[in-house]
Amino acid sequence: MQTMSAIKAAQLLLKEKVKSAAVLLDGTAGNGGDTLFLAKNAPPDAKIYAFDIQSAAISQAKETLAAAGFYDRVEFILASHADLDKYILEKIDAAIFNLGYLPRSSHAITTLGKTTLQAVEKVLEKLSVNGAVAITAYLGHSEGAAENEKLAAYLKNLSKSEFVAAQYKMINHADNAPICYVIERVK
Numbered sequence: 001m002q003t004m005s006a007i008k009a010a011q012l013l014l015k016e017k018v019k020s021a022a023v024l025l026d027g028t029a030g031n032g033g034d035t036l037f038l039a040k041n042a043p044p045d046a047k048i049y050a051f052d053i054q055s056a057a058i059s060q061a062k063e064t065l066a067a068a069g070f071y072d073r074v075e076f077i078l079a080s081h082a083d084l085d086k087y088i089l090e091k092i093d094a095a096i097f098n099l100g101y102l103p104r105s106s107h108a109i110t111t112l113g114k115t116t117l118q119a120v121e122k123v124l125e126k127l128s129v130n131g132a133v134a135i136t137a138y139l140g141h142s143e144g145a146a147e148n149e150k151l152a153a154y155l156k157n158l159s160k161s162e163f164v165a166a167q168y169k170m171i172n173h174a175d176n177a178p179i180c181y182v183i184e185r186v187k
């Protein structure tokens with residue numbers, strides 16, 4: 001049975017940061033799986049923001065959190081993560097983005113290279129020293145491949161003195177297997 005995946009890696013690599021974070025972000029709430037991961041692992045008084053542009057996703061994420069008893073721990077925001085700076089004024093300690101489209105929903109509503117980059121730039125600006133961001137990117141659909149190209153080019157060029165950026169990808173699977181990027185602010 002496969003127990004490792006890009007999404008699992010994103011959560012595992014972020015977990016230690018989440019445990020000591022005061023402000024956290026799920027940039028793509030979707031069904032709420034990653035928001036729940038943040039809520040379960042963050043300190044009880046941490047502030048958690050969860051964004052999605054689809055009201056169906058926000059409703060589902062709310063249900064997921066409510067069913068697990070974590071509803072009150074999260075501020076759900078029906079807006080693009082590209083506008084996150086309008087809603088989050090503090091520094092961010094840990095953030096997670098699971099890109100692409102909502103599973104079992106319209107593939108036409110998907111994250112896009114331009115807005116994803118705007119969001120990632122804003123998160124990195126707001127990231128506290130030793131804070132980290134995990135991003136899972138899906139290359140298997142055309143918008144996802146274009147988005148990943150932009151994202152990878154941007155991450156490769158981040159200042160080495162300010163950030164470390166790494167990737168986790170299965171090398172014995174298809175070339176377009178999902179990639180998990182993890183970026184830590186070091187200065």
Ligand SMILES: C[S@@+](CC[C@H](N)C(=O)[O-])C[C@H]1O[C@@H](n2cnc3c(N)ncnc32)[C@H](O)[C@@H]1O
Pocket residue numbers: 027028029030031032033034035051052053054057079080081082098099100101102103109110111112115
């Ligand atoms: C792969 S799903 C996220 C899965 C989710 N993290 C979970 O655990 O269920 C991607 C989500 O990103 C959302 N999305 C697309 N563009 C967005 C944007 N600009 N800002 C915020 N969310 C966006 C989609 O509506 C979709 O729900």
